[in-house]
Amino acid sequence: MGRIDREKGLKEMVALEAVKMIRDGAIVGLGTGSTVAPAIVELGRKVRQEGLDIIGIPTSYQSAMIARENGIITRTLDDVSKIDISIDGADEVDPDKNLIKGRGAAHTREKIVDCWAELFVVVIDESKLVGHLGEKFPVPVEVLPFALQPVMKKLQGLGSNPVLRMGVKKDGPIITDQGNMVIDVRFPEIKDPKALEVQLNNIPGVVENGLFAGLAHLVLVGTADEGGKPTVRRID
Numbered sequence: 001m002g003r004i005d006r007e008k009g010l011k012e013m014v015a016l017e018a019v020k021m022i023r024d025g026a027i028v029g030l031g032t033g034s035t036v037a038p039a040i041v042e043l044g045r046k047v048r049q050e051g052l053d054i055i056g057i058p059t060s061y062q063s064a065m066i067a068r069e070n071g072i073i074t075r076t077l078d079d080v081s082k083i084d085i086s087i088d089g090a091d092e093v094d095p096d097k098n099l100i101k102g103r104g105a106a107h108t109r110e111k112i113v114d115c116w117a118e119l120f121v122v123v124i125d126e127s128k129l130v131g132h133l134g135e136k137f138p139v140p141v142e143v144l145p146f147a148l149q150p151v152m153k154k155l156q157g158l159g160s161n162p163v164l165r166m167g168v169k170k171d172g173p174i175i176t177d178q179g180n181m182v183i184d185v186r187f188p189e190i191k192d193p194k195a196l197e198v199q200l201n202n203i204p205g206v207v208e209n210g211l212f213a214g215l216a217h218l219v220l221v222g223t224a225d226e227g228g229k230p231t232v233r234r235i236d
Ligand code: 5RP
Pocket: 031, 032, 033, 034, 035, 036, 088, 089, 090, 091, 100, 101, 102, 103, 104, 105, 106, 107, 110
């Protein structure tokens, strides 16, 4: 089995495991990305076949569309007073369960929804585990288009290497679901994720950044045991 197929299989396995944690009557935060997508599909199957009464709070157009295609009723944060459980992916997870998110540019809504959840469950395959945040991925920073140049300069002043994210199959920069732009920021080293998360959000014009420090309650990792059998490891 190739690496891509293996990662896809692990993502599906961990997604199904997370859905087992969702109780009938739950209000569920629906994260974004390729690991959460099969979880939303499976949740839809349970709604249709087992009659589960579920309300989904999508974090992106992507998760809203998958939810609706699969028969899950969706609402916004205006309609609910709590979120019971949120299931979301991540690009990097460090040993303290701090995350980098936002490869799909959905980190702003994801952070709002995930931080409101009584239980925030992260679903990843083993390739996402890192010793230190920033090893593989830059930190995505969503920025108001009006503030793009000043924010770029402030980020350079922090000793980072900021790059405006460009579209694929779209000319020019990507535009988020909120109508903003995303700057991918590489730091030589991220020693204190919480301090950097706050520092980035303090720059005027920054909407939100992809550091999620101290938010995750549980990480489910799709991996293989010593015999090579696929298994789900929990990081509590
Ligand atoms: C989107 C995200 C995703 O959750 C993150 O990029 C993980 O995606 P995938 O499960 O496809 O690897 O933060 O903004």
